[in-house]
Amino acid sequence: MTARRFIPSLMLLLCLGALPAAAQEPSGSGLALGVRAALGIPAGDATQAQSLKDTFGSSVAPQVDLSYFFSRQLSLGAYFQYGIASGPDDQCSNGGSCSSKVLRFGIDLDYHFRPDGFIAPWVGVGVGYEIGTLGVGEDDSFRLKLQGYDLGHAHFGVDLQLTRSLAVGPYISASLGQYSKNSLRLGGAAEISADIASDQKKLHVWIQPGVRVQFRL
Structure with missing residues (x-):
């Protein structure tokens, strides 16, 4: 089974397995807003x-994410991440005019251990989409855009439950992606877009250590 199929299948199984617990703990359900820095x-x-x-x-x-808790332990949510990137060293490290960013968005399924304890670890999996852009020169005279699926990611964190509604703590995530489309613009010419050929596609990984603050609404 490929990563493209495994992660969604795992998320579905976790959702189905959690339905009885969600039905037994209606008081734990509700929305949560998360804010992250990574x-x-x-x-x-x-x-x-x-x-x-x-x-x-x-x-x-x-990153910001909005989640729905089926119980105190299981949540399903959507996230949006705006990454401000450093760009390639040979273009951007010596005072060159360049800009680079990586946008990521998708869904996460998280399981929270010991949700009523002060120290509450959690794990999660998800899938999404990624768009990376690089602009070089005045007015981004050279602009490259790559986009494709986040085939699957996993993250692990530890929350410190400051109150029943507020938690903060460190986490780390790892995502596996593959770009499938590219766009290129040179000078004032029109942008040219194309699918990336199969023999040119490669897998990449983002490792993201960070901190999350989560508010139960």
């Missing part, structure tokens, strides 16, 4: 021709 560490290749690090560089990646 450092994005790239690994792997963006395409056959270039590594992910040499394309977008590392990133500072704030």
